[in-house]
């Protein structure tokens with residue numbers, strides 16, 4: 001105000017412009033202070049893409065350089081990292097709770113039924129974190145690393161990119177029970193899938209678009225075997241399974257044993273992010289029950305959505321990007337909540 005009165009700034013408008021600019025500068029340079037975009041009234045702590053613009057401008061480049069190498073070495077890693085972000089966000093929000101190891105105070109989510117012997121990619125996250133700690137100590141959260149790795153993995157597999165809101169902080173707790181209860185099982189009915197997504201604030205469109213993540217990666221026999229041998233408790237296969245596909249799967253997954261044998265979720269292009277996943281579903285070649293019921297489940301509009309995404313790859317890409325942003329926004333810790341872990345496996 002003194003500045004204004006002394007006439008250095010000629011008008012109230014000019015003064016407001018400078019003050020506004022200063023607020024943005026301080027807010028971006030010191031994200032830890034928790035200033036968000038909440039002008040007027042209490043500060044809001046929303047996520048925003050420029051969160052690390054001043055505190056760690058090279059963050060995304062570091063993530064991408066590690067991903068580049070890891071995915072070149074093993075293309076499936078892209079799928080594993082995409083899934084990790086999903087399994088993080090569905091359990092107490094996108095807060096990197098999934099990365100915490102067992103300890104005296106933590107019952108690790110890694111031991112939950114949907115995760116055990118299944119989720120992977122932790123070493124790649126560790127490598128990204130180590131490089132980020134070197135470049136910008138205690139600045140980039142593990143939860144944001146998961147979100148950046150999911151986007152980067154999608155892009156490097158040929159999928160869409162999106163402007164990624166950042167500023168998540170890391171939890172100091174994990175929830176084994178929420179991991180068991182919130183992550184949808186592969187034999188879910190469509191009704192159950194819709195309900196579990198709704199619990200996270202996601203709708204049918206998000207469910208179908210995000211299921212399109214199964215355009216890359218693999219699943220173990222244990223997750224779809226029931227469809228081959230005893231879908232309805234009558235010792236018969238799932239009748240929605242296309243015949244030749246069914247015989248192929250049986251040769252990979254015998255009736256007894258072989259539970260850890262794997263089959264691609266999209267056998268036509270298992271490391272390419274495209275819309276073939278939806279075409280396969282139309283042809284009765286969805287791998288998991290949860291994939292196929294999007295077409296056959298007879299609830300809501302999911303059948304129309306599967307058809308629309310099968311027909312129009314660009315529509316799928318656009319909606320996948322939107323739904324990933326929505327999923328990435330589930331209950332983040334921001335401002336002074338949580339912490340920025342030094343090691344993604346441990347609370348500070």
Ligand code: HEM
Nearest residue numbers: 079080083086118184185186210213217218219220223290
């Ligand atoms: C709609 C409910 C969903 C169910 C029931 C489901 C279930 C599964 C199952 C059972 C597997 C195989 C796990 C194993 O064999 O160990 C899997 C793999 C995978 N899921 Fe999902 N999933 C769902 C949604 C999603 C979403 C929303 C995404 C990401 C946007 C996603 C991404 C993936 C990826 C990429 C893989 C392959 C991972 C790898 O190869 O390591 N899934 N999913």
